[in-house]
Amino acid sequence: MAGTSDPLSPRAKLAVTAGKTAAAVSRAAGRGSGSVIGGRVALKLDPELLARLAQGLDITLVSATNGKTTTTRLIAEALRAAGPVVSNALGANMPAGITSALAERNDEARFGVIEVDEKYLIAVARETDPKCVALLNLSRDQLDRAAETRMLAENWREGLTGTKAVVVANADDPLIVWAASSSPNVIWVAAGQMWKDDAWSCPSCGGVLQRPGDDWFCGECGFRRPTPSWALSGDHVLDPHGSAWPIHLQLPGRANRANATSSAAVAAVFGVPPQVALERMYHVQAVAGRYDTVQFQGRDLRLLLAKNPAGWLETFSLIDPPPTPVILSVNARGADGTDTSWLWDVDYTRLNGHPIFVLGDRKLDLAVRLEVADQNFQVCENLDEAVRLAPPGRIEVIANYTAFQDLRRRVGN
Amino acid sequence: MSDSQLRLVWIYPDLLSTYGDQGNALVVERRARQRGLDVARIDVRSDQPIPTSGDIYLIGGGEDRPQRLAAERLRRDGGLHRAVGNGAIVFSVCAGYQILGHEFINDLGQREAGLGLLDVVSVRGEGARCVGDVLGDIDPRLGLPPLTGFENHQGVTHVGPNAKPLARVRFGNGNGTGDGTEGAYNDTVFGTYMHGPVLARNPHIADHLLKLALDVNALPPVDDRWYEALRQERIAAATQPA
């Protein structure tokens, strides 16, 4: 039980202190929040620090291609109904950032809710002995350097074999089902999957998946969608008893209702009933600036982050209808992946009727993409010009990772 | 099927559509429609037969296991051979390019037979993965402007005597053989390692495929403003050290 004993050895305490000092120095030097550099220093001094910091906490790990930061926030908020929570709420999701976030824990902390980068999930699970692992979705991301999505699913599957953790997994994503199906204790959630293009090939045998309606199965090996015990149904969460609980979120879109459904299933693992969990989730507003509506040059801009084709598809489904103006910004720096070919996996005809304004380092890639999709667009030098040209009304601004950071900086958010 | 209809076949989107290469189909389709052609785009999943009466066939890149599965299914199907026998045009990228050759190394590290439609043989490279912007000069016999693309592959492809290299690289790796060649082609079958997607970066190649399929020497011009702007930017980027 957390708080009853101090799990940190003298060396671990020194590592935490050194990490915090490094973080403070980094912050003072204007190099961001400092959480990653602090964690790196601390881990170097004590490689087992992460394991030690996790001791005594009921840990939940959250991983996915899309929605892991938001879902981590939703779960953390829900679990606060049961006790104090420590979480890497800022999205620093590799071991150094996670270590740094856990180092902020105090003796009262009972739960740890941790977002983990897909590539580090198994390593972090090994260190932190989680009670629960939430697996939301897997799809193509950062083409120039990402591992194959199927290889990631395989890596998760091997790493989770026989795990003691309760795995909460999306029954509608065949790659997630493959990853989770080596775990003895899985709670399946029908959380939906809009983007299907990474899951036409059976992860088990390579056969072609049949996908009638919401169901899916492999005609060759029998691998198929498991029966879910939780489900997202419109604006409601269906729990295992068949009760429907209304979802009220400040965050928009189907994908976030799916995240809330998975979060409610996780909360139930720790004894928090769905109605309590969902009420608390309402308090989550913008997540690291995402979904925030900001004022800029006298206009309302809603900032939407979309990093990969699945994310763009979900984002197109939540924006206001035409003729709402839309600004698109795409970069291809290191954190984005340097190959922009993925733009061609995004169906831009879904923007029919919207006036579109294009910016970012790779605005010309977007321009050709939109020309071929026969869209009505203008290429702009910067956000100021795009906002000036946009017709009246709230502007939906969709950007990938570093482009989103650039936008937040420009609007002072 | 009417004679005035261009049949554009996109092969196995369920296996070989991982790197945005479906953009090649979108570009060919768009540029054909802009010339007033009626286009039938046929997406063929890997559990469906390859139609043999298409005019242009496109195959994209993909990951190692899907590449093996695609090769197995295309060999078994045989439709692409018949289509090429009927004079169809084939344009292939990366994993698809390797499949069109005599053999390549599959995800199990074994030699896998290709379709033998292009006289190339692919092996796995020993060095670092080839990733980045590429600039090359297309075989002058094709009369096309410089090639720009984005490569991301470990494979190395050797071009045999019955095929010609598509281009010579000025920046980047291309076929990875160290002799500066990139891609390969014969009368009707083309292969390249370039993503981007390559036809969005090189719309003149898309037009070349259309001319071959339609058996014409020229096409009405279309507005290439944004393509040209992108080409200039990417050509400049390829010449910068990473």
Ligand SMILES: [Zn+2]
């Ligand atoms: Zn199967």
